[in-house]
Amino acid sequence: xxxxxxxxxxxxxxxxxxxxxxxxxxxxxxxxxxxxxxxxxxxxxxxxxxxxxxxxxxxxxxxxxxxxxxxxxxxxxxxxxxxxxxxxxxxxxxxxxxxxxxxxxxxxxxxxxxxxxxxxxx
Amino acid sequence: xxxxxxxxxxxxxxxxxxxxxxxxxxxxxxxxxxxxxxxxxxxxxxxxxxxxxxxxxxxxxxxxxxxxxxxxxxxxxxxxxxxxxxxxxxxxxxxxxxxxxxxxxxxxxxxxxxxxxxxxxxxxxxxxxxxxxxxxxxxxxxxxxxxx
Numbered sequence: 321x322x323x324x325x326x327x328x329x330x331x332x333x334x335x336x337x338x339x340x341x342x343x344x345x346x347x348x349x350x351x352x353x354x355x356x357x358x359x360x361x362x363x364x365x366x367x368x369x370x371x372x373x374x375x376x377x378x379x380x381x382x383x384x385x386x387x388x389x390x391x392x393x394x395x396x397x398x399x400x401x402x403x404x405x406x407x408x409x410x411x412x413x414x415x416x417x418x419x420x421x422x423x424x425x426x427x428x429x430x431x432x433x434x435x436x437x438x439x440x441x442x
Numbered sequence: 443x444x445x446x447x448x449x450x451x452x453x454x455x456x457x458x459x460x461x462x463x464x465x466x467x468x469x470x471x472x473x474x475x476x477x478x479x480x481x482x483x484x485x486x487x488x489x490x491x492x493x494x495x496x497x498x499x500x501x502x503x504x505x506x507x508x509x510x511x512x513x514x515x516x517x518x519x520x521x522x523x524x525x526x527x528x529x530x531x532x533x534x535x536x537x538x539x540x541x542x543x544x545x546x547x548x549x550x551x552x553x554x555x556x557x558x559x560x561x562x563x564x565x566x567x568x569x570x571x572x573x574x575x576x577x578x579x580x581x582x583x584x585x586x587x588x589x590x
Contacts, residue, residue, distance in 0.1 A: 328482050335481025335536070336474035342531030343473035347466045353534045354567040357543065358574045360535065365578035369585065382484035385502065386509065387477070387535045388571075394502075395575050399583035403590070411587055415579025419572065421503040422510060422537065426568060429514035430544040434560045437518040439550045 327381070334376065334383035357388055364392025394418050469530050476525065476532030484509055484536070506537055513541025518549060543567035 342360065345351050351359070367373040373393040377384040384390055398418020402410030487508050491501045516522040522542050526533045533539050544564050551563035565572075 331481050331485045332478035336478030339473040339477025339532045339535045340470045342535040343470045346531050347469055358570050361571050361575040362578045365582055369582040382488055383481045386481045386484035386537055392575060395579040396582050399579045400586050403587050411580055411583040414583055415576045422506045425507040425510040426541050426544040429511050430548040430564055433514050433518035433545045434548040434552050437549050
């Protein structure tokens with residue numbers, strides 16, 4: 321029980337802190353949310369490459385993988401796995417393959433939502 | 443009289459100085475709590491899926507898919523925008539926010555048709571994320587290829 325609480329505490333704190341970084345960027349700079357998302361994904365990819373994000377993911381689980389830098393880290397993992405399997409071709413296929421599930425899900429459910437729901441009158 | 447006015451003025455000045463920062467602090471606390479909770483939800487989904495005997499990659503892929511579904515669904519019924527007004531980056535930074543960035547314009551631009559409305563506007567935020575994410579992955583991939 322104590323272990324479980326600790327596990328979720330780590331997830332909560334790390335996930336929350338990553339969002340706080342985003343919030344500070346949002347409030348203190350002129351960065352729009354789109355730019356912050358791009359920045360976070362690219363940062364996650366590079367932090368993965370230098371080995372930092374893996375440690376964070378081992379420590380905090382979903383606290384590191386659910387925020388957008390986790391998406392970038394996933395791209396990094398994907399490209400390495402593809403290169404190990406297919407050599408140079410993996411440089412091209414790895415990233416998009418790793419992103420495929422999330423992107424396809426966003427397209428599928430976003431499209432379905434556009435069929436089912438209408439924009440609210442403003 | 444004069445002194446109390448002066449004090450009042452100074453007080454107002456202090457308020458003015460302090461307000462933006464305390465507002466930022468407040469925003470950060472809200473982002474921290476909601477962002478943390480969304481990650482805990484992800485951890486919970488992950489833990490449940492692990493019991494189905496899926497592989498590690500499958501578990502994390504399905505976790506993402508479910509979170510994206512939740513983000514899209516709550517965007518569709520209008521709750522996610524309300525959450526966003528409260529939580530700021532706490533709802534933008536998790537992957538549910540990525541789903542929101544796809545779904546919200548898809549719903550909103552439906553009136554412009556399914557090709558140039560839904561189909562194109564869906565990627566107004568997700569597009570740049572995919573473009574620069576892919577480019578970053580190619581760069582680190584090249585580095586990995588030549589240094590492994």
